[in-house]
Amino acid sequence: MKITVLTENCAGSVFLAEHGLSYLIEHKGETILFDTGHTDVFIKNASKLGINIQKEVNKVVLSHGHWDHGDGLKYLQNKTLIAHPNAFIKRFRKNETANIGLSLPKSELKQKFNLVLKEEPYYISDSVVFLGQIPRLNDFEAKETPFLDEFGKPDFVIDDSAIAIVQNKELVIITGCSHSGICNIISYAQKVTGINKVRLVIGGFHLKHNNQQTINTINFLKNNNINSIYPSHCTALPALAAFYINFNIEQLKTGMILNF
Numbered sequence: 001m002k003i004t005v006l007t008e009n010c011a012g013s014v015f016l017a018e019h020g021l022s023y024l025i026e027h028k029g030e031t032i033l034f035d036t037g038h039t040d041v042f043i044k045n046a047s048k049l050g051i052n053i054q055k056e057v058n059k060v061v062l063s064h065g066h067w068d069h070g071d072g073l074k075y076l077q078n079k080t081l082i083a084h085p086n087a088f089i090k091r092f093r094k095n096e097t098a099n100i101g102l103s104l105p106k107s108e109l110k111q112k113f114n115l116v117l118k119e120e121p122y123y124i125s126d127s128v129v130f131l132g133q134i135p136r137l138n139d140f141e142a143k144e145t146p147f148l149d150e151f152g153k154p155d156f157v158i159d160d161s162a163i164a165i166v167q168n169k170e171l172v173i174i175t176g177c178s179h180s181g182i183c184n185i186i187s188y189a190q191k192v193t194g195i196n197k198v199r200l201v202i203g204g205f206h207l208k209h210n211n212q213q214t215i216n217t218i219n220f221l222k223n224n225n226i227n228s229i230y231p232s233h234c235t236a237l238p239a240l241a242a243f244y245i246n247f248n249i250e251q252l253k254t255g256m257i258l259n260f
Contacts, residue, residue: 001025001026001027001165001167001172001259001260002024002025002026002027002257002258002259002260003023003024003025003026003174003202003257003258003260004023004024004026004046004049004051004256004257004258005022005023005252005253005254005255005256005257005258006022006023006024006033006037006041006042006045006046006254007020007021007022007035007036007037007041007042007045007072007254008020008021008232008233008252008253008254009232009233010232010251010252010253010254011253011254012253012254012255012256013253013255014048014255015045015048015253015254015255016041016044016045016254017041017253017254018037018038018039018041018068019038019068020035020036020037020038020039020041020068020069020072020233021035021037021063021068021069021176021177021203021204021232021233022034022035022036022037022041022042022072023035023174023202023203024046024051024053024057025128025163025165025174027125027127027128027165027167028125028127030059030124030125030128031056031057031058031059032057032059032060032061032124032128032163033053033057033059033060033061034060034061034063034163034174034176035061035062035063035069035070035072035176036060036062036069036070036071036072036073036075036076037068037069037071037072038067038068038069038070038071038072039071039072039075040072040075041072041254042072043072043075045254045255048255049255049257053076054076057076057079058079058080059079059080059082059124060073060076060079060080060081060082060113061081061082061083061124061130061163062081062082062083062084062087063160063161063162063175063176063177063203064084064087064157064159064160064161064176064177064179065083065084065086065087065088065089065091065101065102065157065159066091066100066101066102066157066177067099067100067101067102067103069176069177070087070102071102071103071104073102073104073109073112073113074103074104076112076113077112077113078112078113079113079114080113080114080116081109081113081114081115081116082116082117082118082122082124082130083115083116083117083118083159083161084117084118084119084132084133084158084159084160084161085117085118085119085159086158086159087102087117087159088101088102088105088106088109089101089149089150089155090149090150091147091148091149091150091155091157092147092148092149092150092155093146093147093148094146094147094148100147118130118132119132119133120132120133121192124163127165127166127167128163128164128165128166129163129164129165129166129189129192129193130161130163131161131162131163131164131185131188131189131192132161133158133159133161134160134161134162134180134181134184134185134188135184135188136156136180136181136184137184137187138181138183138184138187138216140181140183140212140213140216141180141181141182141183141184141213141217142156142179142180142181142184145157145179156179157177157179157180158180160176160177160178160179160180161176161180162174162175162176162178162185162189162203163175164189164192164193166193166195167199167260168199169195169197170195170197170198170199171189171190171193171195171197171198171199172198172199172200172201172202172260173185173186173189173198173200173201173202173203174202174203175201175202175203175204175205176203176204176233177203177204177206177233177234178203178204178205178206178234179206182201182205182206182207182217183216183217183220183221186198186201186220186224186226196224197225198224198225198226199228199260200226200228200229200230200260201221201226201228201229201230202229202230202232202252202258203230203231203232203233204231204232204233204234204235205217205231205232205234205235205239206234206235207231207235207236207239208236208238208239209236209238209239210238210239210241210242214238214239214242215242218242218243218246218247221247222246227247229243229247229249230249230250230252230258231243231249232251232252233252
């Protein structure tokens, strides 16, 4: 398996960076684009690596419907787009009027892509599963939200999802922002696949502080014997520092290639 970091908040070497996330996943003949960031940075960085996204990618997975994960979709077309049905609503930060959802409406995306919208787990291949809507079962994640939906109601980003990949009877879990909670995501991936051993977790953890939630997350990872983690994107410095102390993490940068 190979994961290539096409978009991240931090630039590596000759590569561009932006506030966003996009990974290219290659596994057992499948080439899947996970998120697109919010500009064409993912395409430009892929080109620097000799990757032609337009030709080599047929399937795109959208982790959730926020601009920094899906506005790059405007630079793609004629592909299968896998997402939660709720990913296309307008959404806002409280006391702000700018839409932080996707800039392209569902009607236009439907013309550009073959939409596969799933609340339930959806197997992209026999070993790669889009988890769909994540049950929020623990008592320390996804309890508050700074967002409102297009109807003015609290938006808990129920469309937030992830990918679980089975390899050698272990799981690799890839997440965009973990609005549903990274521990909830891991638990659900274990339940859906029936595999408890987690080899690696990569993506945004949406932890901003070294607070009780971060401590609980660290304890959860340790209790599940998960030592290989790459928290990135929306994981703020205080939380990253706590992960570094406990797991000696490496910072993700654009252009990085991870092989497993």
